[in-house]
Amino acid sequence: MIEQDWIWGFAGGLMIGVAAALFLLVNGRIMGASGLIGGLVDRSGKANAAERIAFLAGLVIVPAILMLAFFPGLGTNITGNWAAIVAAGLLVGIGTRLANGCTSGHGVCGISRFSLRGIVATVFYLLAGGVSVVLFKHLLGVI
Amino acid sequence: MRNVFAFLSGGLFGAGLLISGMTNTEKVQGWLDVFGDWDPTLAFVLGGAILPMAIAWRFATGRARSVLGTNLPEKPNPRLGHNLVVGSVLFGMGWGLVGLCPGPAIASLSYGGVGGLVFLVSMLAGMLAAPPIRVQIDRMAAA
Numbered sequence: 001m002i003e004q005d006w007i008w009g010f011a012g013g014l015m016i017g018v019a020a021a022l023f024l025l026v027n028g029r030i031m032g033a034s035g036l037i038g039g040l041v042d043r044s045g046k047a048n049a050a051e052r053i054a055f056l057a058g059l060v061i062v063p064a065i066l067m068l069a070f071f072p073g074l075g076t077n078i079t080g081n082w083a084a085i086v087a088a089g090l091l092v093g094i095g096t097r098l099a100n101g102c103t104s105g106h107g108v109c110g111i112s113r114f115s116l117r118g119i120v121a122t123v124f125y126l127l128a129g130g131v132s133v134v135l136f137k138h139l140l141g142v143i
Numbered sequence: 144m145r146n147v148f149a150f151l152s153g154g155l156f157g158a159g160l161l162i163s164g165m166t167n168t169e170k171v172q173g174w175l176d177v178f179g180d181w182d183p184t185l186a187f188v189l190g191g192a193i194l195p196m197a198i199a200w201r202f203a204t205g206r207a208r209s210v211l212g213t214n215l216p217e218k219p220n221p222r223l224g225h226n227l228v229v230g231s232v233l234f235g236m237g238w239g240l241v242g243l244c245p246g247p248a249i250a251s252l253s254y255g256g257v258g259g260l261v262f263l264v265s266m267l268a269g270m271l272a273a274p275p276i277r278v279q280i281d282r283m284a285a286a
Binding site: 100 | 176215244250254
């Protein structure tokens, strides 16, 4: 399975990169998921709210159509531990806004322009992600 | 036109997240499990995404405006700061705990079930809570 996974991962990654390239060159915007939705939540991005909503609409609708067409009944395999879900959601929301970016903004858009902030953020969230899996999966066994 | 291309970028981003496996929380946790049974697929997703984006940044340098005439993003901010590190660590902990980062959390809205919805609402609540938390952290860092 891992042999196939990396091909799908790379193909999907290329699509993510082309989406980010399109958003940059055509719209002049950085494709950062946490910033695009976060600016709507705290109203800091109300000047270009329509563009943000259009992006988010595409982000929800296209996977919905693909799932219906090709993988009906499949989900995200999310944990059933509600406390973990709420805690993780809060951590992701607070953390990405404090850091001003997530996997797409810092990881994809930042590293590709050799931004020091993007590289440092990515190193820290990948390390923390690895530690988190060790802690909650292997040590505490909650996930 | 900006909204049309924003929708297309968002849709392609969502399709890429789905195909790469980024919305499958079990896979993502395996990709982050560097101290356990590590699956390196995440490197292919990130690498695949960075490739087209690096080319896009080369096109963007030296130009002031996007295809649609909007301003292109400014040069990356070189300042690192404590919020970048603290935020990235919190984000990584949450990402590892449940396996969702902001883009996939939004992309899986239609097939993520109640668990995905609770995660998304918690993430938005965290984003709303971030600005006052940032003020607190800045105060502590200044003291």
